[in-house]
Amino acid sequence: MNSLQNRANAVMAFSISAIFCLLGAIAFSALIIPSNPSGAVALDSLKVVTGRYDRNWVDYKTRNNEFANTVMRIDADLSSLFHWNTKQLFVYAVAEYSTPTHPKNQIVLWDTIIKRKSAAVISKRGLNNKYSLIDVNKKWTDINANVTLHWNIVPYVGFMTYGHSQPSEGYAFPLPSGIQT
Template sequence: MNSMQNRANAVMAFSISAIFCLLGAIAFSALVMPSSPAGSVGLDSIKVVTGRYDKNWVDYKTRNNEFANTVMQIDADLSSLFHWNTKQLVVYAVAEYSTPTHPKNQIVLWDSIIKRKSDAVIRKRGLRNKYSLIDVNKKWSNVHANVSLHWNIVPYVGFMTYGRSQPSEAYAFPLPSGVQT
Protein backbone atom coordinates (compact mmCIF):
# COMPACT_ATOMS: atom_id res chain seq x y z
CA MET A 1 0.00 0.00 0.00
CA ASN A 2 1.72 3.16 1.23
CA SER A 3 5.35 3.14 2.08
CA MET A 4 6.75 4.72 5.23
CA GLN A 5 7.99 7.66 3.16
CA ASN A 6 4.49 8.35 1.79
CA ARG A 7 2.96 8.23 5.26
CA ALA A 8 5.62 10.58 6.68
CA ASN A 9 5.01 12.96 3.77
CA ALA A 10 1.24 12.95 4.44
CA VAL A 11 1.73 13.62 8.17
CA MET A 12 4.20 16.48 7.48
CA ALA A 13 1.96 18.05 4.83
CA PHE A 14 -1.04 17.95 7.19
CA SER A 15 1.05 19.39 10.07
CA ILE A 16 2.36 22.25 7.97
CA SER A 17 -1.15 23.03 6.69
CA ALA A 18 -2.51 23.04 10.24
CA ILE A 19 0.30 25.34 11.46
CA PHE A 20 -0.29 27.81 8.61
CA CYS A 21 -4.03 27.87 9.33
CA LEU A 22 -3.30 28.54 13.01
CA LEU A 23 -0.84 31.35 12.14
CA GLY A 24 -3.41 32.87 9.75
CA ALA A 25 -6.02 32.86 12.52
CA ILE A 26 -3.53 34.51 14.90
CA ALA A 27 -2.68 37.20 12.32
CA PHE A 28 -6.35 37.95 11.65
CA SER A 29 -7.33 38.02 15.32
CA ALA A 30 -4.59 40.58 16.09
CA LEU A 31 -6.13 42.95 13.51
CA VAL A 32 -9.53 42.99 15.20
CA MET A 33 -8.38 43.33 18.83
CA PRO A 34 -9.76 46.51 20.40
CA SER A 35 -7.36 49.22 21.54
CA SER A 36 -7.62 52.82 22.62
CA PRO A 37 -4.20 54.47 22.39
CA ALA A 38 -3.86 58.14 23.21
CA GLY A 39 -0.95 60.44 22.56
CA SER A 40 0.01 64.02 21.94
CA VAL A 41 3.10 66.00 21.05
CA GLY A 42 3.61 69.65 21.84
CA LEU A 43 6.46 71.91 20.82
CA ASP A 44 7.72 74.11 23.64
CA SER A 45 10.15 76.05 21.46
CA ILE A 46 11.41 76.23 17.89
CA LYS A 47 14.73 77.88 17.14
CA VAL A 48 15.83 78.33 13.52
CA VAL A 49 19.57 78.74 13.03
CA THR A 50 21.40 79.71 9.85
CA GLY A 51 24.66 78.03 8.94
CA ARG A 52 26.17 74.72 8.00
CA TYR A 53 24.68 71.99 10.16
CA ASP A 54 27.77 69.88 10.92
CA LYS A 55 30.56 67.94 9.29
CA ASN A 56 28.12 65.25 8.14
CA TRP A 57 25.89 67.69 6.29
CA VAL A 58 26.06 67.04 2.56
CA ASP A 59 26.13 70.61 1.24
CA TYR A 60 29.63 71.76 2.26
CA LYS A 61 29.71 74.78 -0.06
CA THR A 62 26.68 76.59 1.30
CA ARG A 63 26.73 78.09 4.76
CA ASN A 64 23.33 79.77 4.65
CA ASN A 65 21.08 76.77 5.20
CA GLU A 66 18.44 77.04 7.90
CA PHE A 67 17.86 74.18 10.29
CA ALA A 68 15.54 74.03 13.25
CA ASN A 69 16.06 72.89 16.81
CA THR A 70 12.96 71.99 18.77
CA VAL A 71 12.14 71.28 22.38
CA MET A 72 9.02 69.17 22.73
CA GLN A 73 6.87 67.33 25.20
CA ILE A 74 5.30 63.93 24.58
CA ASP A 75 2.39 62.46 26.54
CA ALA A 76 1.15 59.05 25.41
CA ASP A 77 -0.48 55.94 26.79
CA LEU A 78 0.07 53.17 24.26
CA SER A 79 -0.28 50.25 26.67
CA SER A 80 -3.57 49.17 25.06
CA LEU A 81 -1.64 48.32 21.88
CA PHE A 82 0.21 45.50 23.65
CA HIS A 83 -1.45 42.09 23.48
CA TRP A 84 -0.28 38.53 23.05
CA ASN A 85 0.81 39.10 19.41
CA THR A 86 2.70 42.40 19.91
CA LYS A 87 6.45 42.05 19.69
CA GLN A 88 7.30 45.76 19.91
CA LEU A 89 6.07 49.26 19.09
CA VAL A 90 7.94 51.80 17.01
CA VAL A 91 6.86 55.26 18.18
CA TYR A 92 7.87 58.47 16.43
CA ALA A 93 6.97 62.18 16.41
CA VAL A 94 6.45 63.65 12.94
CA ALA A 95 6.29 67.27 11.78
CA GLU A 96 4.07 67.70 8.70
CA TYR A 97 3.99 70.85 6.61
CA SER A 98 3.56 72.08 3.06
CA THR A 99 5.52 74.52 0.92
CA PRO A 100 4.67 76.00 -2.49
CA THR A 101 7.12 73.65 -4.23
CA HIS A 102 6.42 70.53 -2.14
CA PRO A 103 2.79 70.07 -1.05
CA LYS A 104 3.45 67.31 1.52
CA ASN A 105 6.54 67.15 3.72
CA GLN A 106 7.05 64.90 6.73
CA ILE A 107 10.09 64.97 9.00
CA VAL A 108 10.66 62.56 11.89
CA LEU A 109 11.70 64.55 14.96
CA TRP A 110 12.09 61.74 17.49
CA ASP A 111 11.63 57.98 17.64
CA SER A 112 11.79 55.12 20.10
CA ILE A 113 11.27 51.36 20.17
CA ILE A 114 9.11 50.05 23.02
CA LYS A 115 9.44 46.36 23.83
CA ARG A 116 7.43 46.07 27.08
CA LYS A 117 3.94 47.11 28.08
CA SER A 118 5.32 48.75 31.21
CA ASP A 119 7.32 51.17 29.02
CA ALA A 120 4.33 52.10 26.85
CA VAL A 121 3.31 55.08 28.99
CA ILE A 122 5.47 57.95 27.72
CA ARG A 123 5.79 61.21 29.64
CA LYS A 124 8.76 63.20 28.36
CA ARG A 125 9.46 66.88 28.85
CA GLY A 126 12.26 69.02 27.42
CA LEU A 127 12.93 66.50 24.66
CA ARG A 128 15.09 67.79 21.80
CA ASN A 129 14.68 66.62 18.22
CA LYS A 130 16.76 63.53 17.56
CA TYR A 131 17.07 64.07 13.82
CA SER A 132 18.00 67.12 11.77
CA LEU A 133 15.13 69.37 10.85
CA ILE A 134 16.21 70.68 7.45
CA ASP A 135 13.83 71.63 4.64
CA VAL A 136 14.37 70.79 0.98
CA ASN A 137 14.17 74.50 0.12
CA LYS A 138 16.89 75.29 2.72
CA LYS A 139 14.71 78.06 4.22
CA TRP A 140 12.03 77.91 6.89
CA SER A 141 10.17 81.08 5.95
CA ASN A 142 6.37 80.95 6.09
CA VAL A 143 6.22 77.33 7.26
CA HIS A 144 3.50 76.16 9.63
CA ALA A 145 3.94 72.58 10.83
CA ASN A 146 1.56 70.18 12.56
CA VAL A 147 3.19 67.70 14.91
CA SER A 148 1.69 64.28 15.66
CA LEU A 149 2.67 61.02 17.27
CA HIS A 150 2.78 57.91 15.05
CA TRP A 151 3.22 54.26 15.98
CA ASN A 152 3.79 50.96 14.20
CA ILE A 153 2.82 47.69 15.86
CA VAL A 154 5.35 44.97 15.04
CA PRO A 155 3.63 41.60 15.63
CA TYR A 156 5.11 38.16 16.16
CA VAL A 157 2.88 36.85 13.38
CA GLY A 158 0.94 38.84 10.81
CA PHE A 159 0.81 42.31 9.39
CA MET A 160 2.34 45.50 10.76
CA THR A 161 -0.36 47.98 11.65
CA TYR A 162 -0.01 51.73 11.87
CA GLY A 163 -1.68 54.44 13.88
CA ARG A 164 -1.34 58.09 14.75
CA SER A 165 -2.61 60.69 17.16
CA GLN A 166 -4.53 63.74 16.12
CA PRO A 167 -2.27 66.47 14.71
CA SER A 168 -1.53 69.39 16.97
CA GLU A 169 -2.26 72.99 16.19
CA ALA A 170 0.06 74.51 13.57
CA TYR A 171 3.39 75.73 14.89
CA ALA A 172 5.00 78.61 12.99
CA PHE A 173 8.73 78.53 12.37
CA PRO A 174 10.30 81.83 13.43
CA LEU A 175 12.95 83.79 11.55
CA PRO A 176 16.58 82.70 12.03
CA SER A 177 18.00 83.74 15.38
CA GLY A 178 21.69 83.72 14.60
CA VAL A 179 24.47 82.45 12.44
CA GLN A 180 26.33 79.30 13.27
CA THR A 181 29.45 78.26 11.40
Protein backbone atom coordinates in the same frame (compact mmCIF):
# COMPACT_ATOMS: atom_id res chain seq x y z
CA MET B 1 0.29 0.07 -0.02
CA ASN B 2 1.97 3.29 1.13
CA SER B 3 5.57 3.26 2.21
CA LEU B 4 6.88 4.83 5.41
CA GLN B 5 8.22 7.76 3.38
CA ASN B 6 4.79 8.45 1.83
CA ARG B 7 3.09 8.36 5.24
CA ALA B 8 5.70 10.70 6.76
CA ASN B 9 5.21 13.08 3.84
CA ALA B 10 1.42 13.09 4.35
CA VAL B 11 1.78 13.75 8.10
CA MET B 12 4.28 16.61 7.49
CA ALA B 13 2.11 18.17 4.77
CA PHE B 14 -0.94 18.07 7.04
CA SER B 15 1.06 19.51 9.98
CA ILE B 16 2.43 22.38 7.91
CA SER B 17 -1.03 23.16 6.52
CA ALA B 18 -2.49 23.18 10.04
CA ILE B 19 0.29 25.47 11.32
CA PHE B 20 -0.23 27.94 8.46
CA CYS B 21 -3.98 27.98 9.09
CA LEU B 22 -3.35 28.64 12.78
CA LEU B 23 -0.89 31.46 11.98
CA GLY B 24 -3.40 33.00 9.56
CA ALA B 25 -6.10 32.91 12.25
CA ILE B 26 -3.68 34.54 14.71
CA ALA B 27 -2.79 37.28 12.21
CA PHE B 28 -6.43 38.16 11.45
CA SER B 29 -7.63 37.92 15.05
CA ALA B 30 -4.98 40.42 16.17
CA LEU B 31 -6.52 43.00 13.83
CA ILE B 32 -9.89 42.95 15.62
CA ILE B 33 -8.60 43.39 19.18
CA PRO B 34 -9.94 46.76 20.40
CA SER B 35 -7.48 49.40 21.54
CA ASN B 36 -7.75 52.98 22.72
CA PRO B 37 -4.31 54.62 22.44
CA SER B 38 -3.83 58.30 23.12
CA GLY B 39 -0.88 60.56 22.51
CA ALA B 40 0.05 64.19 22.12
CA VAL B 41 3.16 66.18 21.24
CA ALA B 42 3.63 69.85 22.12
CA LEU B 43 6.55 72.11 21.38
CA ASP B 44 7.94 74.15 24.26
CA SER B 45 10.46 76.12 22.23
CA LEU B 46 11.69 76.52 18.69
CA LYS B 47 14.98 78.04 17.58
CA VAL B 48 16.22 78.47 14.02
CA VAL B 49 19.98 78.35 13.51
CA THR B 50 22.04 78.85 10.37
CA GLY B 51 24.99 76.70 9.40
CA ARG B 52 26.20 73.74 7.40
CA TYR B 53 24.36 70.46 7.42
CA ASP B 54 27.27 68.47 8.82
CA ARG B 55 30.96 69.17 9.22
CA ASN B 56 31.76 66.02 7.22
CA TRP B 57 29.37 66.87 4.41
CA VAL B 58 31.19 68.91 1.78
CA ASP B 59 28.96 71.27 -0.14
CA TYR B 60 30.55 74.70 -0.34
CA LYS B 61 27.58 76.32 -2.10
CA THR B 62 25.09 75.83 0.74
CA ARG B 63 26.80 76.96 3.91
CA ASN B 64 23.74 78.87 5.10
CA ASN B 65 21.08 76.26 5.67
CA GLU B 66 18.48 76.96 8.31
CA PHE B 67 17.89 74.28 10.96
CA ALA B 68 15.11 74.23 13.48
CA ASN B 69 15.98 73.00 16.98
CA THR B 70 12.99 72.10 19.09
CA VAL B 71 12.28 71.25 22.69
CA MET B 72 9.11 69.19 23.01
CA ARG B 73 7.04 67.27 25.49
CA ILE B 74 5.31 63.98 24.76
CA ASP B 75 2.43 62.46 26.71
CA ALA B 76 1.05 59.14 25.50
CA ASP B 77 -0.66 56.05 26.81
CA LEU B 78 -0.06 53.25 24.29
CA SER B 79 -0.48 50.35 26.71
CA SER B 80 -3.74 49.28 25.05
CA LEU B 81 -1.77 48.43 21.89
CA PHE B 82 0.05 45.62 23.69
CA HIS B 83 -1.64 42.23 23.47
CA TRP B 84 -0.53 38.63 22.99
CA ASN B 85 0.66 39.26 19.38
CA THR B 86 2.55 42.55 19.92
CA LYS B 87 6.30 42.18 19.78
CA GLN B 88 7.17 45.87 20.05
CA LEU B 89 6.00 49.38 19.23
CA PHE B 90 7.93 51.88 17.15
CA VAL B 91 6.86 55.36 18.29
CA TYR B 92 7.92 58.58 16.56
CA ALA B 93 7.07 62.28 16.44
CA VAL B 94 6.62 63.73 12.95
CA ALA B 95 6.54 67.34 11.75
CA GLU B 96 4.26 67.65 8.70
CA TYR B 97 4.08 70.76 6.54
CA SER B 98 3.61 71.89 2.96
CA THR B 99 5.51 74.32 0.75
CA PRO B 100 4.63 75.74 -2.66
CA THR B 101 7.15 73.42 -4.36
CA HIS B 102 6.47 70.30 -2.24
CA PRO B 103 2.85 69.81 -1.14
CA LYS B 104 3.56 67.16 1.53
CA ASN B 105 6.68 67.06 3.71
CA GLN B 106 7.23 64.86 6.76
CA ILE B 107 10.26 64.93 9.02
CA VAL B 108 10.81 62.57 11.94
CA LEU B 109 11.91 64.57 14.98
CA TRP B 110 12.17 61.86 17.62
CA ASP B 111 11.67 58.10 17.87
CA THR B 112 11.88 55.20 20.28
CA ILE B 113 11.18 51.47 20.44
CA ILE B 114 8.94 50.15 23.24
CA LYS B 115 9.27 46.44 24.01
CA ARG B 116 7.15 46.11 27.17
CA LYS B 117 3.66 47.14 28.17
CA SER B 118 5.02 48.71 31.35
CA ALA B 119 7.06 51.16 29.24
CA ALA B 120 4.13 52.10 26.97
CA VAL B 121 3.06 55.08 29.08
CA ILE B 122 5.27 57.93 27.87
CA SER B 123 5.63 61.19 29.76
CA LYS B 124 8.74 63.01 28.59
CA ARG B 125 9.62 66.66 29.06
CA GLY B 126 12.46 68.68 27.58
CA LEU B 127 13.10 66.38 24.59
CA ASN B 128 15.30 67.83 21.88
CA ASN B 129 14.76 66.75 18.31
CA LYS B 130 16.83 63.66 17.64
CA TYR B 131 17.05 64.26 13.89
CA SER B 132 17.73 67.45 11.93
CA LEU B 133 14.76 69.56 11.04
CA ILE B 134 15.85 70.92 7.67
CA ASP B 135 13.79 71.71 4.61
CA VAL B 136 14.65 70.90 1.02
CA ASN B 137 14.41 74.62 0.20
CA LYS B 138 17.06 75.34 2.89
CA LYS B 139 15.03 78.25 4.36
CA TRP B 140 12.12 78.25 6.81
CA THR B 141 9.96 81.13 5.63
CA ASP B 142 6.23 81.32 6.40
CA ILE B 143 5.84 77.58 6.97
CA ASN B 144 3.31 76.16 9.42
CA ALA B 145 3.86 72.62 10.63
CA ASN B 146 1.84 70.18 12.71
CA VAL B 147 3.64 67.81 15.03
CA THR B 148 1.88 64.50 15.64
CA LEU B 149 2.74 61.24 17.34
CA HIS B 150 2.81 58.11 15.17
CA TRP B 151 3.22 54.45 16.12
CA ASN B 152 3.78 51.16 14.32
CA ILE B 153 2.78 47.87 15.93
CA VAL B 154 5.30 45.15 15.12
CA PRO B 155 3.57 41.76 15.66
CA TYR B 156 5.02 38.33 16.24
CA VAL B 157 2.83 36.99 13.41
CA GLY B 158 0.83 38.94 10.86
CA PHE B 159 0.49 42.43 9.56
CA MET B 160 2.30 45.54 10.78
CA THR B 161 -0.31 48.15 11.64
CA TYR B 162 0.05 51.91 11.92
CA GLY B 163 -1.63 54.65 13.88
CA HIS B 164 -1.23 58.28 14.88
CA SER B 165 -2.64 60.84 17.24
CA GLN B 166 -5.61 62.89 16.13
CA PRO B 167 -4.87 66.03 14.08
CA SER B 168 -6.37 68.14 16.86
CA GLU B 169 -3.62 66.82 19.15
CA GLY B 170 -0.95 68.12 16.77
CA TYR B 171 0.72 71.46 17.45
CA ALA B 172 0.70 74.08 14.70
CA PHE B 173 3.63 76.46 14.84
CA PRO B 174 5.20 79.03 12.51
CA LEU B 175 8.86 78.54 11.69
CA PRO B 176 10.48 81.99 11.61
CA SER B 177 13.06 82.94 9.01
CA GLY B 178 15.24 84.84 11.51
CA ILE B 179 18.91 83.95 11.66
CA GLN B 180 20.31 83.02 15.06
CA THR B 181 23.69 81.53 15.81
